[in-house]
Amino acid sequence: MTHLTVAMRYLEGRAVASVLTAVSIALGVALVIATSLLSRGIKQSFVEGTTDYGLVVGAKGSPTQLVLNVVFRLASPTPNILFGTYETLRDDARVDVAVPVAMGDAFHGFRYVATTRDYFAAFPWRRKTFTVATGRLFRDDALDDPGYEAVVGADAARVAGLKVGDRFYEGEEMAEYPLTVVGILRATRSPDDAAIFFSVPSYWAMNEIARKMPQKPLTAVLVRAKKMSDLPALHRELNVSADTQAVFPSAILLTIFNLLGLADQVLRIVLAIVAVVVLLYVFLSMWSATLARRREIATMRALGASRVTILMLVLLESCAISFIGGAVGVVVGHAVAYVGAHLLAGRGFVTDPFAIGALQPAVFAGVVLLGVAAALVPAVLAYRTDVAEHLAPLS
Amino acid sequence: MPSGDTPAITVRGVTKSFPLGDGRTLPVLDVEHLTFAAGSCTVVKGRSGSGKTTLLNLIAGVSLPTTGAITVHDVNITALPEAERDRFRAQHVGYVFQTYNLLSAFSALENVMLAMMFAGAVPARDRRRRATDLLQRLGLGPRLSHKPHRLSRGEAQRVAIARALANDARVILADEPCASLDARTARDVLAEFLAVARDPGRTLIVVSHDDVMLESADHVLDMAMINRVPSSLPVVESVR
Ligand SMILES: Nc1ncnc2c1ncn2[C@@H]1O[C@H](COP(=O)(O)OP(=O)(O)O)[C@@H](O)[C@H]1O
């Protein structure tokens, strides 16, 4: 028998109350762990997604929407720009690489992204690398010769069950223009895993509206300048035009982070609520336990237990229950984050539900400390229990 | 008056009164001088409310006298700081309460071992064996792992006795240990208590009105003779 076994035995003795308290602690901890893991992952995805290209050129409108749509495929589609904009940028001396992007329909929810092979090229400045897992990249078609070759992102291929050689289309009206899978990409842990790529001419041929347009459309052009110092001038010139706007993705990143700052605030509020709930639950549970136990406390004192021993027993008991609740909460939190990560992956976010860092020990230690703090007042109540008065009913 | 060559316990000029909350106090005990010889067995008797429990609580150091001093084996326990009094009690005084007061979350065996844990006198590795041994001597061999709610009253009181003896204390106090048992069980339990507890090195003070106890005691103390506070003051009634 040790003091810890005594505390544990008391926890067992009021199993229902103990389980309820532990569960409430576990839920709180799980909430905190899951939210922070997921929000951290979302932030990370944004950082990685936005930084390869210096400029995104698209139709006039909300800059944030343009970046969210083109880079993360999140927001609703933005209006078109003309293919000519791409050609001008491609031929501009200051531009190192310009990549056209046209986005339209989807197959089984996986967005169609029409572009060129440059989209996948391994430029030395790129943080992101594309590798073909099976097959090859699509052919860069001549403008009037669509090849209908598709390269499929890893998640899209897995979920939609596409293999090299498969022909597919969505909707009867598209049956005339089936795409053929020529390659499957290796996972990039980015929104591109949930996309289906093919050439811009294929897109124009498949899209009914585009077919009829004399001037062919694009959604955006991704631009990499040769020199960073040329970026502001390019940015200015493109924004002067009535139809196009140029956006620094890094500036949008700031906007998004401000939004995520809001999420941080929400997280902070969640944390505060959880802390209060844990405090209240442990306090109430230990308070009522101590009141119900005054005679046993008096008995232990009469057996020679010191006041400090009684105090420690109460603290130890609440420490044990917070420890159990906290440990379960950390595990459940990761499970929730795991499920959340799967849901987010469908939206192109990559989060690591098992990222281990300062978070887990901090939350765990925090909840144990909180549990002990909540038991301080009940512990003092136990400490002050008068022995003779509670030892026996008066004769 | 109980007396011996070397008194194990001396009660000197002890009074105890309880505050009534309205500013007045209720006098309960006033004992001029009392000694208990080492190794003796004293039975204390007296009507309800005559201060028997109060006296045992004072000797155990569970509460402090309003005035006066109590010495147990040459230690003036009334002068000890509380923590030391707790430690002294844990090691030197075994107490069987008026009601069993077993700890409900713990088995019979654990109840006995807990007393050893609080005292710390018996080495941890010997506790289980010693507790088992004591309970077996009280006929509880088959009940070691029973929680208190699964014990009969007689069995529960035997566990309480084993617990009081757990640390081999030199002073054993028992407050009407068998008051809630039927007459036959009470006799059996008391006889076993005496058989296990009586020892030349141990001083017993037992509050009891049972013939078995009265017959085998070295001394019988009547509260009416030693307590100068009459046991039925009108103010007592108004408190109840
Ligand atoms: N904590 C207390 N507060 C007020 N009165 C008390 C308290 N403890 C005991 N008494 C009173 O002291 C008197 C003696 O009590 P007690 O020692 O328990 O008597 P006995 O054990 O002889 O029946 C009783 O009248 C009781 O009401």
Ligand SMILES: [Mg+2]
């Ligand atoms: Mg009494």
